Amino acid sequence: MTPNRSILHVDMDAFFASVEQRDHPELRGKPVLVGGDGPRGVVAAASYEARVFGVHSAMPSAIAKRLCPQAIFVSGSHKNYRAVSNQVFEIFERFTPLIQPLSIDEAFLDVTGTERLFDSPKSIAEQIRSLVKSELRLTCSVGVAPNKFLAKLASDMNKPDGLMIIEPDRIHDILDPMPASAIPGVGPATMKQLTRLGVRTIGDIRKLPAETLRAKLHDSGDRLHQYARGIDDRPVRVDREAKSISHEHTFEQDLKDPNEVRAIIARQSEDVAYRIRKHQRFARTITVKIRFGDFETITRSTTLDHPTDSTAEIHKAARELFDRWAQSFRPVRLIGVGASQLTDQPETGGLFDQKTKDTQRSVDRVGDEIINRFGKDAVRRASSLKAKPRHGAHGPGSDTPTTGEEL
Structure with a gap:
């Protein structure tokens, strides 16, 4: 494992829907869905008020309406979302040039070695959350960890408007009880293969020999073996070009x-x-x-x-x-x-x-x-x-x- 790295994963909370609620006061506190409301529409984003009813992004709008009849559909403006995204990334750039966008509303930041300027990684995460809230009137969730895999897991743990830190000496305590499906890329097909091996949790994966995982899942097995141990040496790639x-x-x-x-x-x-x-x-x-x-x-x-x-x-x-x-x-x-x-x-x-x-x-x-x-x-x-x-x-x-x- 690459030692002594400090990686942040910052994820805006219900980004599209939150921007709409910010810009339209009448939508605040209400279940807002961004997307088409026709019979073939798809939900692009759901506010947290709508998620309480089981609505989520990529859900057909017809199903979303059945789950949450009072939902308010908004067509949205990608141009506006892009402009707000640029403002978010400008805040990131105040702390480090090592930024890897994952999408319009989330990114990895490598803040290794910036402690002399901005104090601890925890302090940087708190400052980013504070600036996003005060300057943009939005919230974000931040995960802090020694690598990208762990940082992304951490940012999901205290949503919305949360901060989670995974310290190196607590990696296995946190990972072991988590479901294997929490690992990015472990979908139904991979989970089916893992179930045949008696796997339910990340801790179960950690107990399996690398050879067993490789035989079942090939290259993905090697990565699973590493991730289950909290190992991820991938660097934060500075590239804002479309991939x-x-x-x-x-x-x-x-x-x-x-x-x-x-x-x-x-x-x-x-x-x-x-x-x-x-x-x-x-x-x-x-x-x-x-x-x-x-x-x-x-x-x-x-x-x-x-x-x-x-x-x-x-x-x-x-x-x-x-x-x-x-x-x-x-x-x-x-x-x-x-x-x-x-x-x-x-x-x-x-x-x-x-x-x-x-x-x-x-x-x-x-x-x-x-x-x-x-x-x-x-x-x-x-x-x-x-x-x-x-x-x-x-x-x-x-x-x-x-x-x-x-x-």
């Missing part, structure tokens, strides 16, 4: 025509490729996400042998991912296309010859200029024009910073 760019859409009615899905994938590929070029980045991994009417969700990814910003190549990869699944097609509720493993380095190989790639770059460049002047619907490729106009619960994509640091 993934995606576009997804939920539809009012399930799509029953595979060709219409293909057309929407083409349109989403155009949008993702445009934003990749806007960020002056290149993507190596392309992902297609599909959610069915029963809310089962599948994702399929492919890693290219070169990074690309080409609309044609991104679309080709996304279409092939869908076509592999399309033989067992069933009605689709949500479709998404994403790009990750972003890099500053351009492609060095590719699916097309150099002349074809030069032509595609010219087409992309002209298309980007038209979009910049007249909007994204001013130019579309033929493959995407087959998509019927539809109203969805939500349609904007996401290029906020993410780490992809799942177990």
Whole structure:
């Protein structure tokens, strides 16, 4: 274990909903849900008043309404949330330059060695909480620990508006009784494997030999073995660039025509490729996400042998991912296309010859200029024009910073 580190995980409390309650006094103390309230809507954020009723983010709005009929739905403003997020991160920067955003409303901070300036890590955490409250009229929860894994666990322990410190000599006392599912990345599939090994708690994992975990879970087994011992040597990465760019859409009615899905994938590929070029980045991994009417969700990814910003190549990869699944097609509720493993380095190989790639770059460049002047619907490729106009619960994509640091 890397010795003597002091890591903070700061997580804003019910961020979107709290911003709405702050800016609209009539919403304070009431169950507020940010998201679409239509039959196909999804809750993006829930205030703590709504969470009491069992409502949580990513829940279908129809279910949220049944659980909390008095809930107040707010469409929200991502532009406003981004502006407030920038103010939050400016507070972080007063204490350390070593900041790793995980999303618009949470981050890791490495405050190792700053004690001479700001006193103890506990004092820094208390100052951050105080400044967020006094300057922004919001609350955050902070976890303080020797590494990122423990700091993130700690920040969840005293929410909302809480502070939790995990001292090195108390790591096992705190971890051992916690459920194994508390470890990030341990979802139902992994938990099923662990249950077969007699595992219920993190302490149970700690008792298992590394070889047993590795045999069952491969690389994830090694990480579980480390995390169960409170070991995490990952550094706080200073990178506020987007690590993934995606576009997804939920539809009012399930799509029953595979060709219409293909057309929407083409349109989403155009949008993702445009934003990749806007960020002056290149993507190596392309992902297609599909959610069915029963809310089962599948994702399929492919890693290219070169990074690309080409609309044609991104679309080709996304279409092939869908076509592999399309033989067992069933009605689709949500479709998404994403790009990750972003890099500053351009492609060095590719699916097309150099002349074809030069032509595609010219087409992309002209298309980007038209979009910049007249909007994204001013130019579309033929493959995407087959998509019927539809109203969805939500349609904007996401290029906020993410780490992809799942177990």
